[in-house]
Structures are given as structure tokens and as C-alpha cells.
Amino acid sequence: MKRQLLKTGISWLALLVFMGIFRPSGLPVVVLIVPFVLLFVACLNLWVSLQLLYGRYLTRHERPPKHKRLGATVCGSLVLLIILQSLGQLTLRDAGTVAAIAVIGYVYMARTRSRADAP
Numbered sequence: 001m002k003r004q005l006l007k008t009g010i011s012w013l014a015l016l017v018f019m020g021i022f023r024p025s026g027l028p029v030v031v032l033i034v035p036f037v038l039l040f041v042a043c044l045n046l047w048v049s050l051q052l053l054y055g056r057y058l059t060r061h062e063r064p065p066k067h068k069r070l071g072a073t074v075c076g077s078l079v080l081l082i083i084l085q086s087l088g089q090l091t092l093r094d095a096g097t098v099a100a101i102a103v104i105g106y107v108y109m110a111r112t113r114s115r116a117d118a119p
Helices: 002-023 029-058 067-088 090-115
Strands: none
Touching: 002 029, 029 090, 067 090
């Protein structure tokens, strides 16, 4: 658990340092994606850390069930919404579309995964 909390802290620190040092107006277009990738990694690490803390202190289980696929879907959707907002393109219809894609994608991944696990 300590290692996961350290990874979470380092990922958030890396995001803050990157955003504090660089100005978007002076960066090449290709590098503008880096903060969004760092945000996704930081959110996903936070998801896993909160899940571990929940499992250890609230349910008293040493190894809680893993929902990393759900975390990746939620964090990816959050980052996509932030990207749309930063471009000035976020509307209620876009948010609904992202939510629908996230739900359909999650169900599809879960179904594909369950078929892969079957003998």
C-alpha cells in the first residue's frame, strides 16, 4: 500500500511540476498532450490508492476486489471531458456522448474479458 501511495504522490507531483514549469503558449503542439496523459495517470493512481484504502480500513479486507478497468474508464472519461472543455467544445450533448461511449466501452470490455476467462 505504501508503494501505491508513493506512486500516487509522485504522479500528482509530476503533473504539478510540469504545469508549473511550462507555459502552453511556448510548447510545441505535440507536447501539449503530456499534461493530459499525466492527469490520466495521476487520476488512475488515485483511484487505485483510494480502492486500497477503502479495502483495508473500511471493509477490513487485505485485498479488495480490483476494479481497475472501471477506474480507467472513469478517469479516461474525466480527462476527455477536460480536453473538450479546454478546447471550448464541451456541451451537454458532448458530455452525454462521452458518458454513453464510456458505458458501452466498459460493458464491451467486461463482456470480452469474461469470454476470454471462460475455458
